[in-house]
Amino acid sequence: MMLIIQAKKRLAHFTLCVNTQLACEGVTAVLGVSGSGKTTLINLINGLTKPDQGLIQWNNTILFDTENSIFIPPERRHIGTVFQEALLFPHYKVINNLTYGMAPHMQRRFDEIIDVLNIRNLLNRYPAMLSGGEKQRVSIGRALLSGPRFLLMDEPLSALDMPRKKELLTYIQKLVQEINIPIIYVTHNMNEARQIASHVLVMNQGEIINSGPTAQVLESDYFKDWL
């Protein structure tokens, strides 16, 4: 599985310029300080932001290509995104939030997914009756049930307290082992990246300044003063 991202995007005083190919096996962490362009990169991949110029391709499927005027809209990219805060429909019970955008072929995996995420006991509750960690687990379930090619997670732990961060990270690790889906995981936390990712891509001022196997990248001089 291969994600090609060649993209330029100018946003007022910030320019993102990346040219990379991600093998997308297991979890790839996108690591960088605040303002380095991580969310901008994620939004170029899922189509919420349109590059000024470039090519975004998943295996043989072209999602964006300026040369051939191709722009597949977000809803047709089949990419699941989990945001910093869970965005659930407040007037729907968990079960209806989960089935709202469910792909027909994912129906048979419903039980497996809710068991991995341990949300079976929440199905009849409304989002207001859930903790932050539970809401994020439901968001992940909803994203998976839409039948995505891969998952983008944009700092999914950031709204949680420390014990819940640890708990959700454990669920995400379980997901990686039990549900075979590539994940691109944005974080500014080295330890999270170390714990969860097999590969890391480092962003700084809108550019990818390093990428490779996690241990190798995190040992580089760039991270010396992050500890």
Ligand SMILES: Nc1ncnc2c1ncn2[C@@H]1O[C@H](COP(=O)(O)OP(=O)(O)OP(=O)(O)O)[C@@H](O)[C@H]1O
């Ligand atoms: N719509 C926009 N218009 C103008 N500038 C923007 C816009 N969106 C983001 N930026 C700027 O682009 C830069 C990168 O933002 P981005 O959100 O991608 O960074 P980030 O690495 O995800 O940061 P954080 O970790 O704080 O979420 C920032 O300087 C931000 O102010």
